[in-house]
Amino acid sequence: MYPVDLPALADTDLTSASEHFLSALEAKPFSNEWFQLSQTSKVEITAANISQLQLFEEDQPGFAVLALHPPDDRTQVVALYLHERWWRLDDVLRTSSKSRSGLVSVQSMTERVIVFLLSQVVERPSLGEVFFSLHPCAESCKVLWRDQRAVGFYTVKHKGSLVDGWSSCCYLLPVLDTVLVRRSCRRRGFGLQILEDFCSWFSSDEYLGVSSPLSPSMAAVFRTFLQQREEHRERLYEVEAPGGWTQRRNIWLGIQLGRYALDVSEESTPTPGHTQEKEGNSLSQLGCETSLTSQSTCNTKNPLHEQKIILPNQRENPTSSTILGTGCSCAAHADNLDSRLPIRTKILKQTLKSKATLSTKNRGSRGNAQKV
Incomplete structure (x- = not known):
């Protein structure tokens, strides 16, 4: 044991x-x-x-x-x-x-030690990257188990939870905060499995957030995921804490408009149904990297630690506008803000339809730019 x-x-x-x-x-x-x-x-x-x-x-x-x-x-x-x-x-x-398989919620202290090892010890950042910041002791996490080994994890900020320990600001929607998959286990569909699990976990929420900024590899996996799951295209937003409408950017719209630098190596990620083809790959290597990760916007005490990872040539998002009102200290105020639809959501379908028409007219010159 x-x-x-x-x-x-x-x-x-x-x-x-x-x-x-x-x-x-x-x-x-x-x-x-x-x-x-x-x-x-x-x-x-x-x-x-x-x-x-x-x-x-x-x-x-x-x-x-x-x-x-x-x-x-x-x-x-x-x-x-x-x-x-x-x-x-x-x-x-x-x-x-053998029953410990797939994504399992973290409950015990030993499981939190495993999350710590994956994010702080096993993970060795490449040049230009920084370590993950430490997670809160009550952070909602799920560990990804495969072949009786911990191969990754993801963490979530719940709607209504405090953004930090010194203000009364609360998250206005569930936010996928940190994702890690070990290097030896990349391109096997685990990123898609994590996104599917996150969306299913909060199936009753109309909108879901992902901490800004999206890394190129994460943007590439989101592209594959949203091409397969059209019903989530208007649900998923890149957000900065606490996630008011002026702090949200629709991920699918951003991909279609070319706002993300995509890591093409992640575009070969198989769907969950095809992961069985590579089961022979060894999972025993300790070398790893963050195949999918984004910056946490809740830790503002230390500018260095608030960067979950920095990838070369990754574009920074401009400073977002502050939300309307005097704060977000109570759940009632959060719900009021969350009910205000942004203009970009209302015109999303019209924008993508126009872009698809333009793409059809210029197909000869653009080739298969969106092909995964």
């Missing part, structure tokens, strides 16, 4: 177990204990090789987990201390339960 399969840890148990282990280690500094990574590799368990990793945002409770590092590289994590023992990093991301 693996950590996620063991009885759930209480919030305080994780920190207290870490403190107890460190105290015991300091009491016997020359215990000569080793952690076996493989048949030919091991790491000595000493205070110098151990650090405490903070799991949540700075203003959240101070839950931390112990991490074991090689003596010559403290940026590399090889094991975590959970359930009073050390576990290899890859084992923390695994499950022995």
